[in-house]
Amino acid sequence: MATKKPKSSAKSTKTTAKTTKPKTTAAKADIKPVSEAPKTNKVEKTEATAKKSCFAGFFGKKYDENESVLTIFKNHKFYGALLGEVIGTGLFTMLFFSLMFVGVANIATFIFAYIAILIAVYAFSGACLNPIVTIGMMASRRMSVIRGVMYIIAEIIGAWLGWIILNSFHLAGGETATELQTLTAVGDGQFWVFAMVELLGAVIIAFMFARALKYKRSVFTFGATIAGGVVLAFFLGYIISGAFLGLQNNFAFNPAVALMSQIFPTAGENFGEIMSGVCQALTIYVLFPAVGGVLGFYLSDFMGKLSSEE
Numbered sequence: 001m002a003t004k005k006p007k008s009s010a011k012s013t014k015t016t017a018k019t020t021k022p023k024t025t026a027a028k029a030d031i032k033p034v035s036e037a038p039k040t041n042k043v044e045k046t047e048a049t050a051k052k053s054c055f056a057g058f059f060g061k062k063y064d065e066n067e068s069v070l071t072i073f074k075n076h077k078f079y080g081a082l083l084g085e086v087i088g089t090g091l092f093t094m095l096f097f098s099l100m101f102v103g104v105a106n107i108a109t110f111i112f113a114y115i116a117i118l119i120a121v122y123a124f125s126g127a128c129l130n131p132i133v134t135i136g137m138m139a140s141r142r143m144s145v146i147r148g149v150m151y152i153i154a155e156i157i158g159a160w161l162g163w164i165i166l167n168s169f170h171l172a173g174g175e176t177a178t179e180l181q182t183l184t185a186v187g188d189g190q191f192w193v194f195a196m197v198e199l200l201g202a203v204i205i206a207f208m209f210a211r212a213l214k215y216k217r218s219v220f221t222f223g224a225t226i227a228g229g230v231v232l233a234f235f236l237g238y239i240i241s242g243a244f245l246g247l248q249n250n251f252a253f254n255p256a257v258a259l260m261s262q263i264f265p266t267a268g269e270n271f272g273e274i275m276s277g278v279c280q281a282l283t284i285y286v287l288f289p290a291v292g293g294v295l296g297f298y299l300s301d302f303m304g305k306l307s308s309e310e
Helices: 005-050 077-123 131-139 145-173 191-215 219-243 255-259 271-306
Strands: none
Touching: 077 145, 077 219, 077 255, 131 145, 131 191, 131 255, 131 271, 145 255, 191 219, 191 271, 255 271
16 A cells, blocks of 8 residues: 555656646747737838938938037147148149149159049048038038038148249249149130039049048048049040130139139229129139039939948
8 A cells, every 4th residue: 555655646746747738838829929029010110211211311410429619629630630631732732733734644643643642641631632522521411510611721721832832943943934834714605614614523523532431441442532533524624625625724623723723813994894703713613613512422422322332
């Protein structure tokens, strides 16, 4: 009788174990649908938001939000950036007027020299070296307004210094020196021709600069892309102006450099005629290039959003 008792207890434990097992599985079965439902909802929400957010953040800030008038002048790196823009734009100005002497024949020299300038200055300021690019950076919210305005001032000063240095050597040559080339005066009925050439070149330069920002980890690729865009704009300008329109030295694609190229009239029958010439020069060599810079950057951003480029 004593040996039969453990058997019954073992059977009872087995039956209890059997009865308890389905309960746990039923509980698990009841829990599964609850845990799986939120996952599917999250996936559907993320897919829906992804489809709607193709142009999300298109006009959003892409620079440091803490940068303002109160903070930017306290950063010593900002002054190094301004100095980099002055030196870089000055070197480019001397290179530009040198190109006007040799023409398209030595365009390869221009490419390598410009790449060297971009690489040398990039670490300081990002190597804008052109108000067209700076305005495009501000319009696309890649750069704060205060930084952009100070960059433009630095670029104008750099172009002025570059012109003074080059002109000083020219004056030292005396009568034997070759005459410095300047931009051709706008003739009657040529306003839109000059303006459209400037606009086209500005769009190309700004677009190529915006694309080069995607390769800024490789400084050489960055410089080569920008230099290639500038050379493309100059080459098209020479072909359109020289071969199609019979013009020469009628574009700069850089408002800071154009201001050093004697674009303003120095004589006229009256004050109104002089001011009319000044407004015309500012419209052609400042306003239209600025619009082209904005269009070039927004064209790059628009294409990047459509292709879901990160």
